[in-house]
Amino acid sequence: MEALGLLLTVVGGIGALVTWIIILIAAFKDNIWWGLGSLFCGIPWLVFSIMNFAEVKKPFLIYIGCAILYVIGSSMSVSSALGGP
Numbered sequence: 234m235e236a237l238g239l240l241l242t243v244v245g246g247i248g249a250l251v252t253w254i255i256i257l258i259a260a261f262k263d264n265i266w267w268g269l270g271s272l273f274c275g276i277p278w279l280v281f282s283i284m285n286f287a288e289v290k291k292p293f294l295i296y297i298g299c300a301i302l303y304v305i306g307s308s309m310s311v312s313s314a315l316g317g318p
Contacts, residue, residue: 239310241302245306246303248302257272260277
């Protein structure tokens with residue numbers, strides 16, 4: 234179970250990173266300030282994603298899915314490391 238948790242964590246983390254970069258590129262293409270704000274702080278990234286949802290719909294939804302995978306995988310790894318079921 235620990236190996237499955239690790240696999241989900243790695244896949245979710247890499248997927249979230251890739252989709253975050255895709256949305257960051259879209260923010261830089263729109264305006265340099267959106268890009269810089271998104272790069273250095275998470276809130277402008279989220280605001281940009283919501284305001285331009287039609288443009289970044291697919292990567293944003295994939296990001297959410299990957300983040301959920303990451304949390305589930307981390308929970309499974311910690312649970313099995315602590316001796317849980």
